[in-house]
Amino acid sequence: MHSKIPSLGYALLGLLQQKPASGYDLRKVFSSTSMKTYSDSPGAIYPALGRLEKQGLIRGTVEEGSGLRRRQIFRPTPKGLAELKKWITRPVIHDDLVRGQQDVLLRFAFSEQAVGLAASAALLRSLESALQTYLPALQEELKTIKPMISTSGRLAFEFGIRGTECLLDWSRHAITTCEKQNKGGTS
Amino acid sequence: MHSKIPSLGYALLGLLQQKPASGYDLRKVFSSTSMKTYSDSPGAIYPALGRLEKQGLIRGTVEEGSGLRRRQIFRPTPKGLAELKKWITRPVIHDDLVRGQQDVLLRFAFSEQAVGLAASAALLRSLESALQTYLPALQEELKTIKPMISTSGRLAFEFGIRGTECLLDWSRHAITTCEKQNKGGTS
DNA sequence: TATGACATGTAATCTGTTACATGATTAG
């Protein structure tokens, strides 16, 4: 009965967990910051908020008195927070890497506030582990297809590998950063 | 009157330009190779092929005599090839970088066969130039938001920058590779 | 009082996902 939430839904949940906001506020986040991978169009956001509310994951309250037109401020419900945490702490699997790393990065970005730095580090270790088996597979595939494709095709594939290596390097760097912060911050 | 072709449509056009194929062949490319960003489901591919054919960009011919069930082999029409070339040689703009680099990489992967290595290099130079203005903007944005976000949020953003730097490094490497190949190969 | 920014929404359309249906051929 967990009627699959699309990526945009989690992005909205995560932002609302950081700070309650109106649909317009959320649109501005998507259009002004570098979260432009998500659509800032009202036709995407307002229906998405409506769905989340119908599922009981967020609740909107009309802001009174500020004099402007009615502005509905949304905040996650306990159920919504639970759903968000489940999404973030889910182990990283092969498929998360193949279908673009955007989602994994978003999960990590929200992780500190939603589940704490210790869990952030756990997510990173899961990512690192997935990458350690994914990278050799990519390199193997390159060897296989190398003789059959064009130079530009090969170069493009090589970037796929480089980018993945870059992600692995970063994940290690991020693990040490999280662990240092976690020790230093909880004293 | 150019009724916007979605990403999947260009992926199909590009593959058909490399080698005429049936819907089933194309599905296998998406499911078996690392082009899994595109759906291998028949509900996506067959309708997409139908749309491309209706637009006159590809043409399907039923394969006779092989004894198997009818298999339709698709090939790009001259109009389809022209559309593909236009897509590939389009200069890289800021928006191409924000909305994931997948498409740019795909354009480059097809470029050698579709428009030649010289044009491949031109595409890369356009990419390099776009990155050179995009990267400083990202670094600027990081400085602005640094004080307002969590550690994990900052780390995630930093990966965005690292990944972009990685793309820039690769594009330079690819430019020299293309230019060397082009000189050596045309003698 | 007219313009533009704030703020929210809807409707038409397109594309993709999921699941199912169909039929032919090959292997056991």
Add this chain to the structure above:
DNA sequence: CTAATCATGTAACAGATTACATGTCATA
């Protein structure tokens, strides 16, 4: 004969894009 694989499709639905519609407030 049965199951698996090859090969193609369709139908129902969910979600996104685009364009439009609406209403409020500030300011010129």
